[in-house]
Amino acid sequence: MNQYYVDLHIHIGRTNSGKPVKITGAKSLTIENILKEATEVKGMDMIGVIDCHVPEVLDKLELLIQEGEVYPLEEGGLRFKDVTLLLGSEIEIYDENCKGPIHVLAFLPTLEKMRDFSIWLSGRMKNITLSSQRMYETALNLQYKVKELSGIFIPAHVFTPYKSLYGKGVTTSLEEVFDPDLIDAMELGLSSNTEMADEIKELHNYTYVTNSDAHSLAKIAREYQLVEMEQPTFEELRKALHRREGRRIVANYGLDPLLGKYHRTTCEKCEKLMDDLLEEVCPHCGSNRFVKGVYDRIKELASDEDKTSPLNRATYIHQVPLEFIPGLGPKTLKKLRNYFKTEMAIIHEAPESAIRELLPTGIAESIILARRGELTLQSGGGGVYGKVKK
Template identity: 35%
Template sequence: MLVDADLHIHSHYSRAVSKAMTIPNLAKNARFKGLGLVGTGDILNPKWEEELLKYAEKVNEGTYERDGIRFLLTTEAEDDRRVHHVLIFPSIETVHEMRERLKPYSKNIETEGRPHVNLSAAGIADLANELDVLIGPAHAFTPWTSLYKEYNSLKEAYGDAKIHFLELGLSADSEMADRIRAHHGITYLSNSDAHSPMPHRLGREFNRFEIEETTFEEIRRAILKRGGRRIVLNAGLDPRLGKYHLTACSRCYTKYSLEEARAYHWKCPKCGGRIKKGVHDRIMELADTEKGPKDRPPYIRLAPLAEIIAMVIGKGVETKSVRVIWERFLREFGSEIRVLVDVPVEALAEVHDEVAKAVWAYREGKLIVIPGGGGKYGEIKLPEEIRKASIEELESIEVSVPDGERPKQRSITDFLGVET
């Protein structure tokens, strides 16, 4: 069976997170998105654990269910150098033991969703290995709280401790991460790190697992590539839409080349703000190969359907107008993924002509992408030639995309050779 999973989110107990991040809301919006499995996030927080046990039913060790949506026990933790790590637990008892073991090193483990732990990356990983907890770096390349913000290699960070996966983050994809040869034997996870249950946040990045049933043990086997279980697809934002893709000022968002940023000593000459190194530049600093492993699952670049609709109609992404159109597409075709990748554009046009043209432009690499950087998300724009054309005229339109065309994306069915 194929299951789409988003394994890194946050609860309303984490800072800067929507109060709507509750178990019932997560289950409801996961169904809308088409997810079958969601990480709980923040499970080391005892109050969030109480909410999980109140609103979800235990299926087996490490797996809970609400309204047909499965939940795995997960959290994000910050180490003594402010590097973030994702942990996936086999049971609630293991959560309790980890919490007790970390208490002497953390002042906020019982109050904050994303606790700070006064241990090194290697120290946290050693403890995770001892307790059979899966662990890997969160959003590994971002310039604020990632592994590659502090270290130049996995070995430098974790020492001899084993890690089980690497989370790509919104500003990178598999192709970018595979420019580092040391990653070639590691499973990639593409998760949303959602702070809101809205459909343009939850599941904006996800992993498609091929497993026998939706349980922790099956997910563990897939991440470790055992027993025929595997990840068959990583899906997420076009990395250019990530808010740290390019090097840019974190105050006014002016973009700079790496050479310019160094010359300015990482201080923006326009506003005095701090220039943050972009994910693309950081990866290129570390790159030591051009080809990834042959067994790497495909990565398909997506933009949330709500953002495409918002662009077309000129409304805010969380407005009622956007929501109404979004719901019409899902009622007709079942999931965002089918709308964005698989459904013929002629069928999409029966629901909304302008949105259909925008989806076609995204599939064909003819949607203009203005890259993000410095903490500001990238933007998408529909070329005027496409906006003015009819559906029948699309294939004959010549469009010059300033940021360079990317190859036309095949459908997920093409990638997998199976029905979705």
């Protein structure tokens, strides 16, 4: 078995002709730039790009195959240099069973199946050329279609306050909306971790994935997982998500939940954290509008039963992305990349002595403390990321 770095949630900002896909995504997030960044800068082995249902994106991938830049893998996925691309789509559902909109991820093994899926979606969406669009179809029928096309189905960032399964999507249980047997994994999102998620008993049967939800090239691989597989292919990943034939998620590398922008309940007006949730108005500004934090939402849903993580659960390792390190600007980061080649090498492989030799003492020590999970952090909330205290 081999081990691979995998990030399954990357957006496309623009098509190659300049048309928007993810409105809030960077213009530099084209499919070609994503492939190059993932392999040459980040050092990823497998990525999921979740706007591949867009017809112009599919046309571009077909052209890259014709030009010999990309080639299909027999067990699913497309290969570009040292990275495998999984063809994904993020979809918003809000049927009669949902209490609020829910985002889900669907991955298909081949370009042909994604093309079929795109055609199916186009009859159920107002604009197939954009990312994360609302689908006018039931959640169950979406699950059935994904499975008909041999796909993988994953609810996205399941605890965030907006557009997620446990944020506003359900009252108590995922069975209110989905067929539990047709879910392949759960994406935790940036404001929670395994220990928090495992307070909810019905999640114990699912593998957790931790992904970047990247809206810019720099954000790729701010969360990811280390996956043990024979090869980085679609079918091997499917086996890993279900812990079959020795394939598995070895470790989830995710933000410390304190760094997530929805970790604690926050006043919507002044963005101050709310320490006492029983207060009806914000003690700082008097507003009565709050954004409920992931931490507090999970406490509402926590099971009275055993909350211990299952024995087969992957290790969760708190990862502080390099961009969060105080004083580590673009020039210094470029210096590190020139020396160690990729960010995965900087984070996981670079000797501490080499880091200290290359960088000023304060920055070097922060990177080393980040690797050990020993940085002091300030909580995020209400859409504002937490930060590393200097």
